[in-house]
Amino acid sequence: MTRSAIVSSRGTGIAMKENNVVVCLLLAAVLFDLTSCTFLGGTISWRENRMKIRYIYRMNFDLGTGPCGSGCSATDIGSKTVTGRPFSDTYWTCSVGCLNNVTGSDLNYVVTAVGDNPDWEQGENIFQQRMTDTMFTMSLTIPATLTNGNRITLSTTIDTRVRNDTQGINSSPVAALPPYTGIPFGCVSNVTLPVMDPDGDVVKCRWTNSSECGQGCNELPEAYLDENSCSIYLNATSSKGYTAGHRYRVSVTVEDFPRFPIKLASKVLLPNQPINSIPLQFHINVVPSSTHCKPSITFDKKNFPDNSVASYSFMDFHNHVDFVFPIYISSTRPNTTFVQSFPQMVTTTTSKNHSGNRHYLEVYSKWRPLPQQLGENILCVWGKDHDGVTSRKHCIIGLIADSNECISRPCHGSATCLNLYMKYACSCPPGFRGGNCQEKITCAENPCLNNGSCSFNSTFSCHCNKGFMGNFCQYEKQPCSSFPCKNGGRCSSSRGSYKCMCHTNFLGQNCETFDACHSTPCLNNGTCKNLNGSFVCQCPPGWKGTDCSQDLNECAQSTSMCSNGGTCINHIGSFVCHCKSGWTGNSCTQDIDECSxxxxxxxxxxxxxxxxxxxxxxxxxxMGANCQLSSHLVMNDVNEKEKSLFPLPLLYILAGIILGCLLLGICIYLIFKRYRAKIQPKLKDCHSVESNRRDSKDLQSKSNKNLQRAKAKAKLKPKVKGRVVRQSLEF
Known part of the structure; x- marks a missing residue:
């Protein structure tokens, strides 16, 4: 038994990538119960094989609900399922671009792996079709009975035109299918997707749209996808809409882009134009974790690097030599297991040991490839701790029946040789291009993307606009991957900058400020302004109060609201001035120019x-106020009126009456004067007699009073009575 040598490693930074776009996905999360959903995801890839298209698909189901059946277990690994409906009558079919009705395989597959906690199964199947069409789409629609009522679709685009750079038909990207992915609740996590390209093209990932995947494609409340690294960033917190113990469907489209302009037949494709696409659908489980966001699993240094390429020679294939690859997992916690996505015919054994506080798990896998598996195959392993949190991926790319063309070092200068199936590709350093990186790039070729400017000094150099980076300005910065938006805000990026779309009651660049004005507390069109967690209302004219709900009586507030003698009348929220004649305007300040x-x-x-x-x-x-009267007519009219009011006979009569009254008054006065002269002596005599009479009465009254006093004294002194009498008499 021999193991083929690993001749190159392919990380995310090998091929030129561009348009590093971070996309914010905000869809309503429909949470699936872990026991009700059966279809867990799938992927498909294809390549040309002897004038036919060879397809390889992988699918995940809840254990016992997929084609493997209710009694599925590890003993079924390597067996081909023959389950009936709905698996046997659901087919891959040509949905776009086919002249004839092209039908592929049904949902049955060869079981490749099973897992537990939660239980799952994965299988792979291979089928071929003749190349009868040039550009078309193959699709598979999963029945609603397997997806909780949603109709989920997997679609891949195929272009069989010959590339001028490889002189062959393009091969689609290839992806391994994560059977289970677990991230800790309350933590920021990064899930890197296991993808590669057989032609050495740049691989990018984007969110799948509904026209490609059907209903319920993505259920993540919020996530960001780095298109260039095919990494998903998640902040699995309740403020972002995540719930511990739930799983969410993820649907991504994987596309390959040329590293430099190429031709497909006569059509030119630029580095920012995709060639083909494949689907990748799986679930992400959010689990409660006791590690406090610190990963407990690592891959040992003695492992091959992630995405290493291994050539399994035609001689090894002919001699039925096993393709062997061990994976070494280290953990700070016991009970660490693993999950895997392998092709058919892979068998796995494990061994455990520990040293101190480290626990080690060795996953030893052997594979004897089938003839229909010639070409690229991706094999991936993820560690899984006791809580259900999975580690980063660790993948090996096996090239079956391949020779290592990179041994001859065909790439010029410092270019990196990429070993591909039955060919190679050179990853050129900045400033070079061509099959072997032998050609210099000049500014005349406009190599700088995204409106970058080019300068040349022995080699070209791109000066990138704000928000872009890379040798060709092909990468867009990804500020959303750091989750700058607070309080449930959603991040969207464009040209290297980001914008937060804030949830209710929050505002600010990062949604960091409580928005007290969100409830519109200011009435009557008042303007609300936030003020340190509170608010203040700026009321429009006519209103007052903290919320502008009180009417302002302008007439009582000031006596000068209406000028020039206008009368102020208050209304709700306003006032009205009733102006005197000659004035107008809201405050009666505008003179009316009657003349104009x-x-x-x-x-x-x-x-x-x-x-x-x-x-x-x-x-x-x-004459007149308005010059409306003729002065001649007015004077004649006055004279006529005087004549009509006072005729001459009437004046004579009035003069006679006045003269007669005057003579009568003189006669009456003379008669009264003679009468008074006659009675004046008699009146004097009457006054004299009356005066004497009053004097006699007064003397008699005094005499009577004196006599009474004397009698009173005599009573008090009887012995001198005679004296008293004499005195009184003398008196």
């Missing part, structure tokens, strides 16, 4: 505007 608006002066009178009024200067012969 109304022409009030008649008969060619001259109008002069005055504040709030006007005056007319009339021409000769006219």
């Amino acid at each position: 608006h109304y022409s009030p002066c008649h008969n060619n009178g001259t109008c002069r505007n005055t504040p709030g009024s006007f005056s007319c200067t009339c021409h000769k012969g006219w």
Whole structure:
């Protein structure tokens, strides 16, 4: 038994890549129960084989619900399933571009692996078709009974035109199918997809659109896909919509791009134009983890590098020599296991040991390839800890029945030789191109992408615009991969910069500020402004209060709201001025120019505007406020009126009445004067008699009072009575 040598390694940075786009996926997450979903994902690849198209597909199902049947176990690995409906009547078919009805294989396959916790099964099948069409699409629609009601589609595009750089038909990208992927809840994780290209083209990944994958293609609440490295970045937290214990469907389209301009027949393809595409669908499980986001699994240094290429020679194939590849896994925790995606006919044994606090697991795999497996095959392993968290991938690319063309060192200078199936490709250093990197690139060829500028000094150099990088400005920066958006904000990037689309109640460049204005607290068209977690309302005229809900009485607030004697009347949210004649405007401040608006002066009178009024200067012969009266007519009219009101006979009568009244008054006065002179002496005599009478009464009254006093004294002093009497008499 011999093992073929590993002649090259192919990481993500070997081939030139471009358009490093980070795409933000925001779709409603429909969470599937772990026991109800059966179809877990699949992929398909193809290549030309002796004027036929050879297809290889892999699929995942919940254990016991796929073609393997309800009693599926590890003993079924290597067996071909013959399950009936719906697996036997669901076919790969040509959906676009075929002249005839082209049908491929059904869903039955050879079981290649089974796993537990959760239980799953994976299988692979190979079928071929004649090349009857040039450009077409092969599709497989999974029945709704296997996908919880969704109709999931897998599609691949095929172009059989000959490439001018390889002088052969293009081969599609190839992907291994992760049967189970687990990431820790509450942590930022990176899932790198296991993809490669048989022609040495640049491989890129993008989110699949609904026209390619059907219903429910992607269920991730939020994730970012680095198209150039085919890496998915996830922040599996509740704020991003993730729930521990749930799994989410992922659908990605893998495309190959030429490293430099090529021709497919007569059509020129540039480095930013895809050649073909394949699907890659799987599930990501979010699991509670006790490692606090620290990975517990690593791959030992004695492993071959990830994505190493191994040539399994035609002699080894002819002599039925096993293709052997061990994988060494190291962990800080016990009970570490693994999951794998292998082609048919691979058998695996494991051994465990530990040293100190390290636990080691060796996965020893042997493979005796089948004739229909000639060409590129990808074999991948992932470590899996006790919580269900999986490690990064570790893959080997096996070239079956191949010779290592890179042994002869065909690439010029410092170019890197890529060993491919029955051929090689050179990864050129900056400034060179060609099959062996023998040609210098000049600025005349416009090598700089994304509007980069070129300069030449023995070799070309690209000066990239903001947001791009790389030798050809082919990579776009990916700021969203660091999850800059806080509080559930969604990140989208363009030309190296990013923008956060914030959730309810948050704003700011990174959604870091609480948006108190989101609930629109300001009424009546008030303007809300955030203020340190609170808000302040700027009210429009006519309103006041913290939320602009109170009417402002402008008429009471100021007596000068209406000018020039206008009357202010308050309304809800406003006020109205009723202006006096001659004034207008909201506040009665605008003088009405009666002269220009109304022409009030008649008969060619001259109008002069005055504040709030006007005056007319009339021409000769006219008078009145508006020069509307003729002065001659007015004077004649006055004379006629005087004549009609006071006729001459009436004036004589009035003069006679006045004179008679005057004479009568004089006569009455003279008569009254004679009468008063006659009665004046008699009135004097009457006054004299009345005066004497009043004097006699007064004397008698005094005498009576004195007599009463004397009698009162006599009663008090009887012994001197005679004296008292005398005194009184004398008195």
